Amino acid sequence: MSEACDRTRELAAELALGILDGEERGEALAHLSRCPGCRRHVEELSATADELTLLAPRVEPPPGFEARVLGRLPLAGARGTHRRPALRWRTAAAAVAASALAALAAWFATHADRELASRYRDTLAVADGRYFTAKPLARPSGNRVGTVFGYAGEQSWCMVLVRSYEGEPAVSDGSYAVELVRTDGRRARMGRLVVRGGSGSLGSALGFEYRELRAVRILRPDGSVLATATLH
Amino acid sequence: MWSASDEALLAGLASGDAEAAAAFVRRYQARVFGLALTMLGDRELAEEVAQEAFLRAWRHADAYDPRRSCVATWLLSITRNLAIDRLRMRRSDPVDPSEIGDRGEVLWGSGGAEGAETEVVDLRDALASLPAEQRRALLLAALFGYTAREIGAIEGAPLGTAKTRIRTALGKVRAVLTEGDA
Numbered sequence: 001m002s003e004a005c006d007r008t009r010e011l012a013a014e015l016a017l018g019i020l021d022g023e024e025r026g027e028a029l030a031h032l033s034r035c036p037g038c039r040r041h042v043e044e045l046s047a048t049a050d051e052l053t054l055l056a057p058r059v060e061p062p063p064g065f066e067a068r069v070l071g072r073l074p075l076a077g078a079r080g081t082h083r084r085p086a087l088r089w090r091t092a093a094a095a096v097a098a099s100a101l102a103a104l105a106a107w108f109a110t111h112a113d114r115e116l117a118s119r120y121r122d123t124l125a126v127a128d129g130r131y132f133t134a135k136p137l138a139r140p141s142g143n144r145v146g147t148v149f150g151y152a153g154e155q156s157w158c159m160v161l162v163r164s165y166e167g168e169p170a171v172s173d174g175s176y177a178v179e180l181v182r183t184d185g186r187r188a189r190m191g192r193l194v195v196r197g198g199s200g201s202l203g204s205a206l207g208f209e210y211r212e213l214r215a216v217r218i219l220r221p222d223g224s225v226l227a228t229a230t231l232h
Numbered sequence: 233m234w235s236a237s238d239e240a241l242l243a244g245l246a247s248g249d250a251e252a253a254a255a256f257v258r259r260y261q262a263r264v265f266g267l268a269l270t271m272l273g274d275r276e277l278a279e280e281v282a283q284e285a286f287l288r289a290w291r292h293a294d295a296y297d298p299r300r301s302c303v304a305t306w307l308l309s310i311t312r313n314l315a316i317d318r319l320r321m322r323r324s325d326p327v328d329p330s331e332i333g334d335r336g337e338v339l340w341g342s343g344g345a346e347g348a349e350t351e352v353v354d355l356r357d358a359l360a361s362l363p364a365e366q367r368r369a370l371l372l373a374a375l376f377g378y379t380a381r382e383i384g385a386i387e388g389a390p391l392g393t394a395k396t397r398i399r400t401a402l403g404k405v406r407a408v409l410t411e412g413d414a
Contacts, residue, residue, distance in 0.1 A: 013399040014380055017373045018316050043300075046309075048406040050301055052374035053267055053308035054352050061265035061279060066257045068279075069286045075250040133294045211247045 004031050008038045016045035137161075137218070137229040143168045148216045148229035156210035158231075159203035160218070162195055170198035171218075176226060178202055181215040183232060193218060238303035246293030257286055263304060264311050271315040271376055281318060285311040302351075316377035358408035362401050369394060370401035 001009075008031045014020040015028050032039045137146040137160065146162035160178055164170035178190040193202040206213060211232060218226045236244070236255065244252020264285050268278035288310050296306055359367050365387065372378040372386065384394035 010395070010399065013402040014373070014395065016402065017398070018313055019373050019377060019379045019398075021320075021379065045402055045406060047301060047305075048402060048409060049374055050305045050309040050312075051351060051355060051409070052370070052405075053312050054305065054349070055355060055371075056263070056267035056270040056308070056375060058262035059266035059269050060262050061282060062275065065261055065265070065279065065282070066254065069257050069261075069283050070250070070254055072283065072287055073245075073248070073253055073290055075248050075253055 001037070005035060005038055008032065008035070009041060012038070012042045012045055013049075016042055016049040018049070133231070135229045135231055137216070137227050139227050140225065145171050145218075145227045146229075148231065150210055150213065150231050152210035155205055156208075156213075157203065157205045158190075158210075158213065158216060159201065160190075160193060160216060160229075161201045162193065162199055162218070162227075164198035171195050171200075171226065173197065174221075176221075177219045179217045179219055180206070180213060181217060182208065182212050183214045184212070190216070239298055242289070242293050242296060242303055245290050253290070256289075260286075260304065260307055264307060267308050267311050267375075268315050271312065272318060277318060278315075281311065281314045284314050288314070312374075312377070319377045354409060355405070358405040361408055362404055365389075366397045366401035366404070369397035370405065373398050 008028050011020055011024055011028045015025065020028065032042060132152075133150045135148050135150070136144055137148050138144050144165050145168070146160065148158055148160050150156070150158045158180075162171050173195050176193045176195065178193050180188045180190050182188070188207070190204050191202050194200050213231045215231060216229045218228075220226050236252070238259070241252050241256040241259065245256045261282065265278055265282040268281040268285070269275060272278050272281065285307065289307050292310075296303070300306075301309070359370075362370070368387065369383050372383050373380075378386065380394045380398055381391055383389075383398065384391045387394065389397070
């Protein structure tokens with residue numbers, strides 16, 4: 001362990017409890033972004049810190065609380081609920097996906113980190129999004145070939161990224177059909193993914209609700225499945 | 233719906249299912265509101281935070297990882313973080329040690345969370361194994377969002393001592409709970 005590790009371990013408990021601020025917080029977070037060992041340590045402490053919240057007494061909220069919460073959620077077939085305001089949909093540009101992805105990846109890496117979580121929320125808030133997920137794209141053998149990112153919002157979209165992974169066979173260069181499989185079994189063509197030098201990307205808006213997207217599949221020219229990502 | 237697992241209700245909430253969302257809120261509202269009220273000491277603010285916590289749970293349901301924590305802990309950690317944000321905005325007044333010194337002790341002791349869930353019993357046992365000053369420091373941080381500096385002021389201890397107490401206490405509680413799992 002380095003000197004920076006020692007310093008971060010000293011601050012790890014406060015970070016896990018969410019009570020570290022300012023320079024110390026920035027210093028610890030910067031180290032965590034580079035050090036998987038310290039990140040794991042903070043995640044373990046965070047799990048314990050989170051458990052301490054179970055000690056708080058249960059108190060029934062004021063009457064009408066449940067209805068007020070439900071009234072703020074856009075629920076299917078709910079009584080007295082409202083839909084989100086209409087959204088001005090802009091193209092799902094790869095750059096947007098990439099910056100959102102960076103925030104998301106960092107958010108997952110340091111589970112307890114409120115600052116990054118807040119960036120994630122801000123990222124979603126820009127386009128009134130509900131959530132943003134990333135699922136592995138893998139061959140039937142389990143070998144990873146890429147990632148599918150899904151965004152659920154007023155206009156949902158998904159993006160397929162293929163790249164090479166160390167020790168895994170890369171996807172051969174070429175043009176591949178990409179297919180969306182819906183939860184009711186219907187299939188739709190998403191577009192063509194061009195792979196060059198082992199990597200490629202394809203993004204598209206969905207013409208249906210994101211929660212109806214079960215899987216994204218990359219097909220070989222003969223129609224067989226090269227790789228699948230399961231979203232739901 | 234009432235017998236559905238926590239995870240199933242959360243999945244229902246995420247997908248916008250009205251019945252699952254209502255059951256989810258009913259199942260957790262007393263816990264979420266209780267924690268917010270404990271931390272903020274103000275019913276109006278606590279309701280705002282509790283409502284926001286459920287909205288965040290809905291927004292981030294896909295990020296919930298059952299391998300890391302149970303649904304209750306996950307939801308309560310969202311609540312705690314929101315409450316800490318509010319406390320940071322509000323807590324500009326000087327701390328009065330006599331008013332809050334024992335707040336954590338009350339929760340940890342017999343006046344705390346009712347019910348005898350295994351997790352709570354285990355937590356109380358783990359806390360009981362700590363020296364009182366470490367226990368107070370940890371509870372003031374975990375349940376009231378006080379920083380090490382504030383805890384030092386409350387306890388009349390130097391900053392370094394407060395930091396050490398928090399760190400040692402959380403490490404010990406983790407060790408005791410992990411031992412129990414083994």
